[in-house]
Amino acid sequence: MEILAFGVQADERPLIESAFAGHHEVRCLSVFLDEDTAPIAAGHEIISTSVNADLNPRVLQTLAAGGTQLIAQRSTGFNNIDLDVAERLGLTVARVSYYSPYSVAEFAWTLAMAVNRRIVRAATRTRDFDFRLDGLMGRDLRGRTVGVLGTGKIGEAFTRIAHGFGMRLLGWDVAENPACVELGMTYVPKEQLLAESDLVTLHVPLLPETRRLIDADALKAMKDDAILVNSSRGGLIDTAALVAELREGRFTGVGLDVYEAEAGLFFLDRSLEAVDDDTLARLVTFPNVLVTSHQAYYTEDAVGQIIDATVRNVLDYTAGRRSENVLVPRS
Numbered sequence: 001m002e003i004l005a006f007g008v009q010a011d012e013r014p015l016i017e018s019a020f021a022g023h024h025e026v027r028c029l030s031v032f033l034d035e036d037t038a039p040i041a042a043g044h045e046i047i048s049t050s051v052n053a054d055l056n057p058r059v060l061q062t063l064a065a066g067g068t069q070l071i072a073q074r075s076t077g078f079n080n081i082d083l084d085v086a087e088r089l090g091l092t093v094a095r096v097s098y099y100s101p102y103s104v105a106e107f108a109w110t111l112a113m114a115v116n117r118r119i120v121r122a123a124t125r126t127r128d129f130d131f132r133l134d135g136l137m138g139r140d141l142r143g144r145t146v147g148v149l150g151t152g153k154i155g156e157a158f159t160r161i162a163h164g165f166g167m168r169l170l171g172w173d174v175a176e177n178p179a180c181v182e183l184g185m186t187y188v189p190k191e192q193l194l195a196e197s198d199l200v201t202l203h204v205p206l207l208p209e210t211r212r213l214i215d216a217d218a219l220k221a222m223k224d225d226a227i228l229v230n231s232s233r234g235g236l237i238d239t240a241a242l243v244a245e246l247r248e249g250r251f252t253g254v255g256l257d258v259y260e261a262e263a264g265l266f267f268l269d270r271s272l273e274a275v276d277d278d279t280l281a282r283l284v285t286f287p288n289v290l291v292t293s294h295q296a297y298y299t300e301d302a303v304g305q306i307i308d309a310t311v312r313n314v315l316d317y318t319a320g321r322r323s324e325n326v327l328v329p330r331s
């Protein structure tokens with residue numbers, strides 16, 4: 001059987017092809033799955049999709065009408081999939097429930113340190129043989145306070161590194177993580193975490209109740225010189241409100257690996273087109289803001305684990321086995 005994989009990056013292609021070798025044929029497409037590309041799936045019982053696929057009801061209907069029965073999503077997050085509609089259409093949807101949380105936690109730290117120590121500005125200057133230090137002053141993190149919103153697998157990995165830096169650890173989550181408590185984390189209400197933290201990092205999933213967790217009020221509650229990092233999902237932050245605060249000169253640095261309107265932008269080369277997203281265009285002009293293109297997970301280790309799990313999801317489906325990775329059918 002030929003599996004059709006959408007949204008495959010050039011680095012990923014050989015890994016996907018060798019992981020499926022001996023099991024199934026796989027055809028890798030660089031285009032993402034959306035309403036325009038969904039008809040390509042016709043005749044493929046099994047497809048695999050990437051994190052920025054748009055699995056809305058119309059796309060799901062096109063897939064079902066074309067004979068697709070399994071969608072193997074190559075990510076943990078599944079906020080891009082209308083699961084109710086998928087289930088109603090009789091589709092099976094599987095995701096990757098676990099892969100290296102260190103990939104994302106280490107990248108969140110990379111963003112935090114890059115904005116704290118002005119690395120992008122420094123590198124731009126030295127390329128131009130400008131070796132002044134003006135405007136490059138950062139801060140020691142030892143003894144400062146980090147606030148971790150969401151202390152699951154990635155939040156815990158982030159916290160372990162913060163512990164290594166010698167930081168005071170504050171956490172906020174619906175459930176306390178004993179490993180974080182053991183590291184010395186104190187769980188506090190969100191408002192207190194925002195008010196006391198020098199570095200705020202987001203690791204909760206995007207859910208109706210977490211959408212715009214960092215809204216205008218939350219931003220106002222933060223210290224003027226705080227660092228904010230989001231490597232979870234763009235919808236956790238009200239980006240327009242963030243731009244408004246940045247215009248006031250607030251925040252030492254903001255590192256964003258995700259953006260609420262990233263679909264149709266991130267993972268693509270849009271450099272030759274007119275910019276039609278004024279919020280993102282403004283955001284990238286602030287010297288204390290660093291935006292990356294949803295690359296936190298993009299390590300050899302994590303991508304290898306994602307692909308291996310996707311192959312297992314396909315083999316489980318063809319063998320009629322159910323695993324914890326199956327999102328729908330729900331039972």
Ligand SMILES: NC(=O)c1ccc[n+]([C@@H]2O[C@H](COP(=O)([O-])OP(=O)(O)OC[C@H]3O[C@@H](n4cnc5c(N)ncnc54)[C@H](O)[C@@H]3O)[C@@H](O)[C@H]2O)c1
Binds near residue numbers: 104174175231257258
């Ligand atoms: N940028 C990237 O490349 C990338 C890659 C992987 C994951 N992510 C994001 O990171 C998120 C976290 O991943 P994880 O593996 O740590 O997940 P996880 O499930 O291990 O942890 C999530 C934590 O959020 C908490 N939580 C859930 N709902 C909450 C709520 N309403 N209020 C407060 N806390 C709540 C949970 O209790 C849990 O501790 C994912 O959902 C995904 O959005 C981003």
